[in-house]
Amino acid sequence: MQPRHFLTLLDLSSGELNRLVQRAIELKAMQKRGEIYEPMKNKVLGMVFEKSSTRTRVSFEAGAAQFGGHAIFLSPRDTQLGRGEPVEDTARVLSRMVDIIMIRTFEHEKIETFAAHSQVPVINALTDMYHPCQLLADVQTYVEHRGEIADRTVAWIGDGNNMCHSYINAARQFGFTLNIACPEGYEPDSEIVAAAGDTVQIIRDPKEAAAGADLVTTDVWASMGQEEEQKIRERAFADYEVDDAVMAGANDDAIFMHCLPAHRGEEVSASVIDGKQSVVWDQAENRLHAQKALMELLLDKAPA
Ligand code: CP
Ligand code: NVA
Numbered sequence: 001m002q003p004r005h006f007l008t009l010l011d012l013s014s015g016e017l018n019r020l021v022q023r024a025i026e027l028k029a030m031q032k033r034g035e036i037y038e039p040m041k042n043k044v045l046g047m048v049f050e051k052s053s054t055r056t057r058v059s060f061e062a063g064a065a066q067f068g069g070h071a072i073f074l075s076p077r078d079t080q081l082g083r084g085e086p087v088e089d090t091a092r093v094l095s096r097m098v099d100i101i102m103i104r105t106f107e108h109e110k111i112e113t114f115a116a117h118s119q120v121p122v123i124n125a126l127t128d129m130y131h132p133c134q135l136l137a138d139v140q141t142y143v144e145h146r147g148e149i150a151d152r153t154v155a156w157i158g159d160g161n162n163m164c165h166s167y168i169n170a171a172r173q174f175g176f177t178l179n180i181a182c183p184e185g186y187e188p189d190s191e192i193v194a195a196a197g198d199t200v201q202i203i204r205d206p207k208e209a210a211a212g213a214d215l216v217t218t219d220v221w222a223s224m225g226q227e228e229e230q231k232i233r234e235r236a237f238a239d240y241e242v243d244d245a246v247m248a249g250a251n252d253d254a255i256f257m258h259c260l261p262a263h264r265g266e267e268v269s270a271s272v273i274d275g276k277q278s279v280v281w282d283q284a285e286n287r288l289h290a291q292k293a294l295m296e297l298l299l300d301k302a303p304a
Helices: 016-032 054-066 087-095 107-115 132-146 162-174 190-199 206-210 227-236 244-249 279-296
Strands: 046-050 070-075 100-104 121-124 153-157 177-181 200-202 213-219 255-258
Touching: 016 132, 016 162, 016 279, 046 087, 046 190, 054 070, 054 100, 054 213, 070 162, 087 107, 087 200, 100 244, 100 279, 107 121, 121 132, 132 162, 132 200, 132 255, 132 279, 153 206, 162 190, 177 206, 190 200, 200 206, 206 244, 255 279
Parallel strands: 046 070, 046 100, 100 121, 153 177, 153 213, 177 200, 213 255
Antiparallel strands: none
């Protein structure tokens, strides 16, 4: 049987995603009660990281341990993948030894190739195109703070990057409206936008995009792999900081999210990220709970 992979939010149905979010909330409550639950007993998670990480690494590794399983951290510095062993061969070999694999890499095609040659589920832990695990945590956080996200309005302020692409897919799957404010030349991929139809619109002005929003979110101006563009991007995005003026136009009970790491004084002001509308610490914690729910589902251990 072909394993189920999670490379984008479109790999699960809308119903499965909503159930997963509810399950993440349950798993969080179970963990807080100190309940032992070990659906990964004797199971091993392989973690391939070709980019840096704090949250993703720790949440997956801790999640596997809490589930009674084990995680192996693999960096290109130490593996043959880093010395040019083909992705296909690495996938064939690793998937004969471990039960589930997460990968953080550059080209999205690389994770697709890996998944096509893997006997076990593969999870996208960020590529240049998408960051779907983060969206599981973001939606969980919204639901915990404000209830249903369907029919709400989300404002994305900043780069049309991997996070923005996953927000577009989330708008389709969870049924919210997404206003994107980005400078010219930094739009999200046009095919991803077109596939989302009316749920997504590009509005250049950050204040206009945030007007009436229930959730305002942003991300770094230069993503991993774009470090050399930092200075050019600082100029291009100078008017795209989420500050008090942007938040003032959003709904009174709007919340602010950021996948982190954040740069105070660039994409977000300290007053917003450290202010009372910010839920970024809950959002970061929820990576743990949402990914536990995801691993449980892909390992076919989720309760019926
Ligand atoms: N948000 C996120 O994925 O953080 P890390 O890069 O620290 O994993
Ligand atoms: N867009 C950012 C997200 C980091 C979690 C990056 O790719 O670096």
